[in-house]
Amino acid sequence: MINVKNVSKHFKNETAIDYNDITFEDGKTYMLLGASGCGKSTLLNMIAGILSPESGSIEINGEDITKKSQKEKDLFRIKKIGYIFQDFKLIPEMTVADNINILKLENVDTSAMDEILEKLGILSKKNKKIKHLSGGEKQRVAIARAIVKKPEIILADEPTGNLNFAIGEAVIKELTEISRGKTLIAVTHDERLAKYFDYTIDMNEVTGGRRDV
Amino acid sequence: MFKFALKNMMIKKVKIILIVLSVVISASVAILAYNISQQVDDGLKTTTAKYTMIIGPAGSSTQLAMNTMFFTDKPVGTIPYEVYEDIKNDPDVAVAIPFTMGDSYNSAKIVGTTNEFLNDKSVDEGRMFENGVAFEAVVGAEVAEKYGISIGDKLVTSHGIGEGGHSHGDSSSLTVVGILDKTNTNYDNVIFTPVETVWHTHSNSDEEHSEEDEHEHEHGEICAVLVNLSNMGKFTYIQNKYxxxxxxxxxxxxxxxSAISTSEVMRDILENVDMSSHIVLILCVIILLMNIFIISIITLLNMYDSKKEIALMRLIGVGMRKINLLYIIQNSIVGFISTVLAFGVSRICLIAMKEYISSMGIVLNAGVVYTFEWVIMAAVFIISIIPTVICTFSMSKKDGIEE
Incomplete structure (x- = not known):
């Protein structure tokens, strides 16, 4: 379970986002909707330990991630969290397999790679370089890298942002299916995808709407 | 980690090849310059102490010393054999050895002398030539190897030093009776024969030497006498006497x-060589400093290019410690390959330059590695890693995550 309590995040341009308390239950899928700059991605980054709030706490299974050192946050992220980035965060000159095997640097078991690539329909692309893949294929590789380590929590920051609706819908369908039993929090602008999630949260209500971030 | 480091290097292969090339060029120049200067220095020093005096025609004392001790340069001129006989019979002289030079076999110089001249050398095959037996020859190890010479071979010699002289013909060919053990000195590049060979060659020879021939051998003439005194206190007396x-x-x-002191002439030569060695040492340091500068710039650019890659790894949770290790491994591989290649290139250059340097009387040995060369290689290796350590350390402080 993820409990976000009294969290406030300040930025260098002196804007600040204050979050109302939110709870994400284990094994449920959440879609975060809201205007650009309302703090959706910031929330995911704070849950992942990439950003730290100025105040408040983010408890994950009873542990406050905000109290951890950077090293502990890194370890937590690599072990417990699968993060899917909007711009994929893949190394274009490396193959699909190499991009997933980066996790081995932190001794993460990637033996489920083939099985997951098969499920996502890109096993045949395993030894292809990322730069030779389509946008949809790249997003699937990013999903594969996020879930290969069997994380407890999957965070997806606009996973369909770079894809057309048809491909984006297919990706979300696959993502929600493959995340079954895990906590999935996905940021998206497209309300048409809400049917694939257990809950939809309007972040405008949580943070009070758009900030000039 | 190592496997991933190699894969990551492969995607930057052009940059890595450029880094390796720049390091190899500068490091091999430093290694080569130091090695050659040391081998020349050592070669001169080991040749110094064998004879105390050289008596030859009046002229350049350096030329007389270089010609008789290193078999390089042209003889100053000739002196009558009678000089040798007088010196040999002088009660103050312990050793007197006649020396003549002026003919060659291909590029190998031929020295006419007595077998006492080689009394500190041993034969690998065959035997020493006998004094007074003209046309017997003992060949230096390098000459034998270079021209595939075996015992019993007949060597048709030419007049003059170096290739392109007039052939003396078959009637004056030398018979190889021995091949010297390799000494890694100038003796390896020379053919030794009794002085009588030189006289008979020129009396037998039916070729007509042109007036431009720089040096003529007349029967009964030699180029110099190498002398060791029985009483060093009489050095000046003997010097003045002759x-x-x-x-x-x-x-x-x-x-x-001219009666020259070998130690005095060699001291002058060595002073110049020592000065050259110091210049080489300073050059090596300058090259290494340039190396530090080049490697630092390239590494900084490389690390700047890698910022996105590092941020990516940080975002998915790879710790800075592992990232630092990854880049240190990569640069260690680059440093190691560059160092090994620089060493290899320096040895290839040494082999390639062997012939040129041997014409100056010094035999380069590609197998000789000086302690300072290891220091240069260690420095190059460390220099390859230090900028990466500094870069990754400064990145660790910033956490590496792009906010």
Missing amino acids: QNADYINEDGDEISL
Whole structure:
């Protein structure tokens, strides 16, 4: 379970986002909707330990991630969290397999790679370089890298942002299916995808709407 | 980690090849310059102490010393054999060895002398030539290897030093009776024969030497006498005695002699060589400093290019410690490959330059590695890693995550 309590995040341009308390239950899928700059991605980054709030706490299974050192946050992220980035965060000159095997640097078991690539329909692309893949294929590789380590929590920051609706819908369908039993929090602008999630949260209500971030 | 480092290097292969090339060029120049200067220095020093005095025609003392001790340069001229006989019979002289030079076999110089000249050398095959037996020859190890010479071979010699001289013909060919053990000195590049060979060659020879021939061998003439005194206290006395003596050559002309101290001439030469060695050492340091500068710039650019890659790894949770290790491994591989290649290139250059340097009387040995060369290689290796350590350390402080 993820409990976000009294969290406030300040930025260098002196804007600040204050979050109302939110709870994400284990094994449920959440879609975060809201205007650009309302703090959706910031929330995911704070849950992942990439950003730290100025105040408040983010408890994950009873542990406050905000109290951890950077090293502990890194370890937590690599072990417990699968993060899917909007711009994929893949190394274009490396193959699909190499991009997933980066996790081995932190001794993460990637033996489920083939099985997951098969499920996502890109096993045949395993030894292809990322730069030779389509946008949809790249997003699937990013999903594969996020879930290969069997994380407890999957965070997806606009996973369909770079894809057309048809491909984006297919990706979300696959993502929600493959995340079954895990906590999935996905940021998206497209309300048409809400049917694939257990809950939809309007972040405008949580943070009070758009900030000039 | 190692496997991933290699894969990551492969995607930057052009940059890595450029880094390796720049390091190899600068490091091999530093290694090569130091090695050659040391081998030349060592070669000169090991040759110094064998004879105390050299008596030859009046002229350049350096040329006389270089010609008789390193078999390089042209002989100053000739002196009558009678000079040798007088010196040999002088009660103050312990050792007197005649020396003549002026003919060659391909590029190998031929020295006419007595077998006492080689009494500190041993034969690998065959035997020493016998004094007074013309046309017997003992060949230096490098000459034998270079021209595939075996015992019993006949060597057709030419007049003059170096290739392109007039052939003496089959009637004056030398018979190889021995091949010297390799000494890694100038002796390896020379063919030794009794002085009588030189005289008979020129009396047998039916070729007509042109007037431009720089050096003529006349029967009974030699180029110099190498001397060890029985009493060093009489050095100046002997020196004056022969410098003031009057000798007439076979043309009937009066000639003057020069009696030089080998230690004095060698001291002058070594002072110059030592100065050159210091210059080389300074150059090596300058090259290494340039190396530090080049490697630092390239590494900084490389690390700047890698910022996105590092941020990506940080975002998915790879710790800075592992990232630092990854880049240190990569640069260690680059440093190691560059160092090994630089060493290899320096040895190839040494082999390639062997012939050129041997014409100056010094034999380069590609197998000789000086302690300072290891220091240069260690420095190059460390220099390859230090900028990466600094870069990754400064990145760790910033956490590496792009906010």
